[in-house]
Amino acid sequence: MAEAIDYKLQDIVEMKKPHACGTNAWRITRVGADIKLTCTNCGRGIMMSRxxxxKRLKKVLVSAETN
Structure with missing residues (x-):
């Protein structure tokens, strides 16, 4: 089994595929059964199941605790 990546609200994460605007960085704006992400470049918001x-998360770029 793959190692679990720890993420929290307001973390900036990198996904496996880039957004249509060209950036690959997303801010986590809601954590629950679903995860809500906001694009750091264009501000577009999406929701997806946990x-x-x-499956699509690559890594955490900036942890909310370091901000």
Missing amino acids: FDFN
């Missing part, structure tokens, strides 16, 4: 998010 299962899909865990």
Whole structure:
């Protein structure tokens, strides 16, 4: 089984595929059964299930605790 990546509200994460605007960085704005992400470049918001998010997540770029 793959190692679980720890993420929290307001973390900036990198997904496996870039957004249509060209950036690959997203801010986590809601954590629950679903995860809500906001694009750091254009501000577009998306929601996906936690299962899909865990599959598509590459890494945490900036942790909210370091801000």
